[in-house]
Amino acid sequence: MTSQEGRQARHRPVWVNPFIGAANPASGITAVPSRRRLPGGPTAPATVSRLIRDELMLDGNPRLNLATFVSTWMEPEAHALMGDIADRNLVDRDEYPATAELEQRCIPMLRHLWNAPDPDASLGTSTVGSSEACMLGGMALKRRWSQRNADRYAAGARPNLVMGVNTQVCWKKFCNYWEVEPRLVPMEGDRFHLGAEEAAERCDENTIGVVAVLGSTMDGSYEPVADICAALDVLEERTGWSVPVHVDAASGGMIAPFLEPDLVWDFRLPRVASINVSGHKYGMVYPGLGWVLWRDRDALPGDLVEHVDYLGGDVATFTLNFSRSGSQVVAQYYNFLRLGYEGFREVQGALRQVATHLAGQIEGLGCFRLLTRGDELPVFAFTTADDVTRFNVYDVSRRLREWGWLVPAYAFPPNREDLRVLRVVCRNGFSLDLADRLADDLRGLLPWLHRQSAPMFGPDDATSFHH
CATH class of the missing domain: 3.90.1150.160 (Aspartate Aminotransferase, domain 1)
Structure with a gap:
């Protein structure tokens, strides 16, 4: 071989079959990579990307997935915006104040939408989906009950939470993790969700709250939030037990305000203490994003809010997660600005x-x-x-x-x-x-x-x- 032929051979591209390994060790792969062990060394970016993309071809088409509630499509501009800020830590508000500000703008937008008595109050937070939002809502209910029943709680009284058997599994997790008795109301006949009288019948002095679902996962139906509150009003008149309501509006919170604005299910009902919604469902943002709002400061005990200063400034935080990307929050703000009330009404x-x-x-x-x-x-x-x-x-x-x-x-x-x-x-x-x-x-x-x-x-x- 001449020196010229040798130089050409050294620079000739080597085709790599990612499933059987490369002919040239310089390519980064000499054998099929392990699926359960960290490889011994680095691999070329294009090769790894090809390997992963080929495997992901086995996934179904998200647009044809009629099982999931989560968003599977966003406008290209929103998609690009999420990629641009994926590296910004939402909790680091001192370093990324503009990103944090967009979160704070979304909260009063939702409070106005849900008719909060003080719509501009900062009584809410974004979360990683509605599961975290429900956990926070449940924690506030339990802390509020334990503070009002300190003697009985210290003596061993076990708190309980009343909800329909159709509630999402996150509520059963909450009860398990935070040692709350779940009182699940079963379905009966053609009643496929929680009824007002059935909810009130299962309450007692240890009930921290009732969960009403605006949009059941099982069949898409709304639970009668106003009727549930009315039944609890009667219960309080008779027994003195003041039982708050948390509305799990994971899906319906972004449907009912636009299509049934006269349906009373939200903070217009004095007994509704907190509401959650999934931004990644009918808020039309990719997962995972949730929101939880409280009626007033009485509904959110102050000792649940922590303050940290090691990120450069005082940060008040009440979440289960800490560091996370701000991309979903910014995408939610994009949708709010992009569509407005009339746009959401038309889409929904x-x-x-x-x-x-x-x-x-x-x-x-x-x-x-x-x-x-x-x-x-x-x-x-x-x-x-x-x-x-x-x-x-x-x-x-x-x-x-x-x-x-x-x-x-x-x-x-x-x-x-x-x-x-x-x-x-x-x-x-x-x-x-x-x-x-x-x-x-x-x-x-x-x-x-x-x-x-x-x-x-x-x-x-x-x-x-x-x-």
Whole structure:
């Protein structure tokens, strides 16, 4: 080989097959990288990116995931904005005051939206999703109760929290982690969520609060917050027990104010002490972002708020997490400015139109019975008709998955475990065209399903439940 040929060989690109390793050790990979151990040395950025992207091709299409409530689409400008500030620590307010200021602007926007008595008060915080927001709301309820019942609490009285069995699992976690007795009200008949009288019946002097859900995960329905508060008013008149209400408005908090402004569920009710919402659901921000607000300073005990100064200035903080990116908060502020009240009303109204349209299409197939119609949250649940015996909801879910659609099938909780349903969540980015396509695909599957002699799949084959 001549010297010129040698130089050409040394500079000739080496093709790397990431699944069998490289022919040239200089490329960074000489064998298939371990999936469970840290590699012995560095690897070329392009190679690692290719490896990961190839694996992620196995994920489903987020736009066709009708199981999840979380946002799967944002405008390109918002997407780019999140990337630009992903490196800014939201809690470091001394170093990133502009980012922190945007969070403080979002809080009064939500307080005005939810009719807080002092809308400009800084009684709220952003969180990593509604799960953290619910934990903070629950902690405030427990601390408020323990301070008012210090003697009894010290003597061993165990606090309890009343809620429907349909509440999201974060509330059961709260009760487990903070040693609170969960008093879960079961479903009965066609009542698929918490009822007012059922809530009041389970309260006593140790009840720290009642959780009312504005938009049940199970079927998209609203719990009767005003009726629950009224029943607790009667209870207080009779017993003297003052039981506050926390509204878990993870989804409905960004739907009801725009589509049912006259529906009284928020701080207009004096008994509502706190409210949470998921910015990453119908706030239309990528996960994870939540918000929790308190009615007044009495609802948020001051000894829960910590102050730190080692980031360069005094920072008041009441969160379970500490360091996190400010990108989701900035994206929420972008959506608030971008859409305004009328923009949110139009977007959420369009989603409800899609949900009710698709629910009608599915009901028109004749094989299904609707439990809800998408006329509260743009979410609806349905099951097979009584005369359908050759297939079940699990068969439908499995067959739809073959077309790329993720529609969960699951059983309702006690006392309606006998009811097996499918649920569709309509989010920003799910259009009428896609809804019609889903209805057409479901219609096309029915001849195959009717040819079965009996259901083929059961609960063990169900699509995972997503919140």
